[in-house]
Amino acid sequence: MPSALATDLYQVTMMAGYHASGQDQARTFELFVRGLPDHRQYLVAAGLEQALAYLSALHFTADEIAWLRTLGVLADVPSSFFETYLPAFRFTGDVWAVDEGEVVFSHEPIVRVTAPAGEAQLVETALLGLITFQTSVASKASRVVTAAEGRPVIEFGSRRAHGPGAAAHAARAAYIAGCASTSNLLAGRLFGIPVSGTMAHSWVMGFADEVDAFRQYMQIFGEHTTLLIDTYDTLTAARRIVASGLRPTAVRLDSGDLLNLSRQVRQIFDEGGLASTRILLSGALDEERIQALLRSGAPIDGFGVGTAISVVSDAPALGGVYKLVETMEAGKARPTVKLSTGKRTFPGRKQVWRVTEEGIARHDVMGLEDESRQDGRALLTRVMRSGVRVSPAIPLAEVQARCAARVAQLPATLRALEPGPPYTVRISSALDRLARSAVTRAEV
Numbered sequence: 001m002p003s004a005l006a007t008d009l010y011q012v013t014m015m016a017g018y019h020a021s022g023q024d025q026a027r028t029f030e031l032f033v034r035g036l037p038d039h040r041q042y043l044v045a046a047g048l049e050q051a052l053a054y055l056s057a058l059h060f061t062a063d064e065i066a067w068l069r070t071l072g073v074l075a076d077v078p079s080s081f082f083e084t085y086l087p088a089f090r091f092t093g094d095v096w097a098v099d100e101g102e103v104v105f106s107h108e109p110i111v112r113v114t115a116p117a118g119e120a121q122l123v124e125t126a127l128l129g130l131i132t133f134q135t136s137v138a139s140k141a142s143r144v145v146t147a148a149e150g151r152p153v154i155e156f157g158s159r160r161a162h163g164p165g166a167a168a169h170a171a172r173a174a175y176i177a178g179c180a181s182t183s184n185l186l187a188g189r190l191f192g193i194p195v196s197g198t199m200a201h202s203w204v205m206g207f208a209d210e211v212d213a214f215r216q217y218m219q220i221f222g223e224h225t226t227l228l229i230d231t232y233d234t235l236t237a238a239r240r241i242v243a244s245g246l247r248p249t250a251v252r253l254d255s256g257d258l259l260n261l262s263r264q265v266r267q268i269f270d271e272g273g274l275a276s277t278r279i280l281l282s283g284a285l286d287e288e289r290i291q292a293l294l295r296s297g298a299p300i301d302g303f304g305v306g307t308a309i310s311v312v313s314d315a316p317a318l319g320g321v322y323k324l325v326e327t328m329e330a331g332k333a334r335p336t337v338k339l340s341t342g343k344r345t346f347p348g349r350k351q352v353w354r355v356t357e358e359g360i361a362r363h364d365v366m367g368l369e370d371e372s373r374q375d376g377r378a379l380l381t382r383v384m385r386s387g388v389r390v391s392p393a394i395p396l397a398e399v400q401a402r403c404a405a406r407v408a409q410l411p412a413t414l415r416a417l418e419p420g421p422p423y424t425v426r427i428s429s430a431l432d433r434l435a436r437s438a439v440t441r442a443e444v
Contacts, residue, residue, distance in 0.1 A: 037315035047134030095384035101403030132320035145178035156183035157310025242272030367428030
């Protein structure tokens with residue numbers, strides 16, 4: 001779990017400033033994405049479970065407080081900040097969020113935090129990291145799963161991920177988006193994700209004879225065996241498997257001309273009585289390569305995808321932001337707005353309603369939380385009240401099923417890999433009026 005110091009320095013200096021000036025009144029921040037990355041027509045929200053766990057456990061240890069006191073920038077902060085405020089610090093706010101596995105679009109709040117200013121400020125950095133990383137991975141994985149057209153996708157990008165923690169969280173996000181399993185054992189243990197794997201080229205290279213390597217592996221692992229057959233010559237390996245009488249459950253191709261090799265291996269196996277042996281492909285795959293292979297008629301039964309998912313290779317940084325939308329002053333809420341060029345925000349606490357017709361999402365309406373709308377499904381629900389979770393975590397398999405249902409509700413043009421007309425997000429008249437009013441006040 002992230003330490004309270006898993007934040008940026010200016011979050012703590014602002015906390016100290018709020019404390020010193022007596023300005024720790026409640027503030028509301030919303031976490032959202034300004035714009036979708038290229039080749040994305042929707043996002044899949046993920047990471048909320050880790051965010052709630054972080055908020056629930058947030059505190060400063062004595063050692064952390066002692067270290068903060070050594071920082072020159074905090075030298076003139078009142079001693080009560082270190083002696084009273086930080087030792088007692090806990091997150092006591094309210095949190096609203098969209099469900100994990102929900103589809104979201106740009107500018108729609110994914111998480112909304114209302115808490116005393118210092119608390120709401122401190123958590124920005126960690127929340128952005130936890131939410132946007134998993135949301136980015138889940139969004140990429142959703143495209144890969146779509147391209148696979150029902151064939152299982154195994155996530156195995158751990159060795160390319162940015163450290164063991166990122167690898168486990170990437171596996172979790174990929175599973176939410178529809179991957180069938182992961183090679184990451186930590187993710188399997190922590191999150192209950194099915195684990196699967198094959199073998200490395202080093203296993204084959206460690207034997208004097210390739211077939212001996214295959215036979216020994218199958219004797220140990222039986223029906224769970226997937227043979228890696230491209231260490232030397234893929235077609236020769238396929239022919240030798242048939243000739244040796246081996247009957248592997250599956251084989252994996254990891255290099256070369258995957259289209260032609262898969263066709264030829266399929267022919268060799270079918271003619272040799274191994275029609276039930278599945279062919280899995282890996283090797284720098286992404287959604288576009290998978291789609292191209294399947295459109296060309298490649299006889300493939302499943303895919304292993306690593307780098308493209310675990311580091312989101314085509315869009316490695318999701319532009320998530322966490323912006324102040326309301327502050328309390330003398331017991332009254334004051335909506336706030338940012339007018340920076342290209343970074344303008346909408347004021348006030350917001351809700352998003354999704355309008356569907358005949359089971360298909362037609363448009364969203366973003367409005368103020370206290371608006372009453374009967375023509376759509378509200379996307380944000382309260383997940384934490386006064387620093388306490390209001391509902392338990394649900395099994396990840398249920399989150400995956402929810403994601404599949406939400407993606408299936410999207411128009412076909414949004415689910416397609418090729419760019420199409422963007423989804424419509426409308427601004428309610430009440431939010432529009434508030435935004436105009438807030439802009440006028442800010443410009444005076």
